[in-house]
Amino acid sequence: MSLILTFLGKGGTGRTTVAIAAAKQLASQGKRVLLAGQGSDPAMSAILGATLGPDPQEISTNLQGVQFHTAQLLERSWEELKKLEAQYLRTPIVKEVFGQELGVLPGMDSALGLNAIREYDAAGKYDAIVYDGTGDQTTLRMLGMPEILSWYIRRFRNLFINSDLGKTISPFIQPVTSAVLNVNWGEDNFAQPTNQVNNLLDQGKDAVANPHRMAAYLVSTGDPVAIATAKYLWGSAQQIGLTVGGVILNQATMPDTTAAETAQNLEQVYQTFDREAAVTDSVTSEFAPLAVSVMPARSGGNWQPLMAALPDFRQAYRAPKPIEIDIPARQVRLFLPGFDKKQVKLTQYGPEVTIEAGDQRRNIFLPPQLSGQPVKGAKFQNSYLTISF
């Protein structure tokens, strides 16, 4: 099992540089690290100074790199699907379609990228996987997928299997679902809650929710817009149950760094460092209680100062937990920083409690003692939503 790290923040704040430095830091500690980029954008290869391909390749000691190529991942999944189809359907539908023909539709990058991370994790070859994704809402949709898809299955399974449509297509849908999720259901029935698809989603949910297994870090510069975006992504990450372990303040793009370089006397140098300290203080208070690591600008190929400035990523569990369920007190506490009271919506339309904030909607899967109980009260204070049953 690997530690999976990712970085969230506004574009241009140096997320990819931070991801590379993080991968290098972990590799230098003797961990076997996979640095994984999303898509074929040349930016990561340019910053890394090595061209990455769709299969992992050695970058330096303990460090391998890969760039997910969705069209190719789709081709591989398609071949799996065809094998399963041949096995399960008397008259296969898709056998005449080649994986090399398939175009990429919205959502496929995320679904196939997540599946690739899962497979690299399961292979046991890496102690850490550093995922350099889009770093925005798209990355959160991807990491939120196991929980949200579990909910869709939970909510629709009974409605579906008791419907005319469900009864009709149930013999057909099993192999298809299996293949998309890359799992062999064997003779399991669609209605059985213990099937492998659910196991897989549960494993994904557990990994996202466990800061010893997965964590995100925010990347920001001193720019107010970048800070606002990072705060928004902080709250949005909590909404999918992902722990945010800390903040990395990238000094590279802070104008004061340039000013310090061109300063002509010691007085000017002091002034610029004072300004930098002020920015650091303000970022520290914006993101309290998270720890803020200040990362210097990179000069040439020397990554050492950046690696040294980064936090110890194994400490992510010390950050506030996105959700805490206190059964004796009959309370659920959600940490939702970056939102004000008006931006957080709590509803109980269906059988579960739904929280909406930051264009993320989360259905809280409650333990049996609280499940199905009406909400008695809710308050939002100090970024915590406390729900009482």
Add this chain to the structure above:
Amino acid sequence: MSLILTFLGKGGTGRTTVAIAAAKQLASQGKRVLLAGQGSDPAMSAILGATLGPDPQEISTNLQGVQFHTAQLLERSWEELKKLEAQYLRTPIVKEVFGQELGVLPGMDSALGLNAIREYDAAGKYDAIVYDGTGDQTTLRMLGMPEILSWYIRRFRNLFINSDLGKTISPFIQPVTSAVLNVNWGEDNFAQPTNQVNNLLDQGKDAVANPHRMAAYLVSTGDPVAIATAKYLWGSAQQIGLTVGGVILNQATMPDTTAAETAQNLEQVYQTFDREAAVTDSVTSEFAPLAVSVMPARSGGNWQPLMAALPDFRQAYRAPKPIEIDIPARQVRLFLPGFDKKQVKLTQYGPEVTIEAGDQRRNIFLPPQLSGQPVKGAKFQNSYLTISF
């Protein structure tokens, strides 16, 4: 029918600023403009200086703004689906599920965002829609969806309707498909090629392919990584058939601008302007034959110099066409800038010709005279792939 504009480029190059300036420019010319942001990220509201919501609101004369909120768009589509389900299915499946419960899965942002643009376009209230999306591959997946989904339907329809599964579920699938694509099929048969879903996708394809209806512009700074990403997105946009009308070189983040401001004598000022001119020349040659517009930094609330620096967006059709089909010469010419020969793959596995480049795979829908013909030759020269039949 509106002119739909979007901006592509690396994060942090000022895409959102350019989108706002473009919307203001068009509004100042008397056009009724909708500025549409994707998601609830606070960056656009912060740069615009006005808080945008999920419904269009007045920003200034002729200019309205909206921010697509996927969770809410999903709720609305769900209500449509429930109405259709009640109409078509004897035993409705989803009527007990509330739109307010539904979480957002990968791909929904794009699918629902595209549908929202389509609806605002069809409403006839706007002469131009400026879409400030993620500006990367995700935006291209979204705009490529009509063509790629058309291909999936074209390729799978016959395989599907002749299959056991197809025969079995055909009575069920019509209303569901209809609702997702927000169309009433009426009594049409799934096999009829002239149904409304296809019409809708064809309209989408036609809009994306028509530079009088839709165009993208690249945004870059002088930074080599930003230039590499913009070139990659240029080629990738051609791959989905979207015309790239030109390049906007954002001077705001060019270090020389700061240097010019702090220069202490005329000689230094001249030097910084020389360096800026050199960057502009190099960008112009990288993106030839596209026109490069140099956009100055914004000072405070004065958008006028930015608006004046932007190109005339109605001229996008002058840029090279992504695809040209010459029936008498039996040739197809694809413009694929930013890729070298090794990065472009041409295959003919299925009934159509497939081009793969930049993690985009495109099946070329050929006119009857060339359709189904074997490829006789192909050459890649000066960024053009010429295929002979």
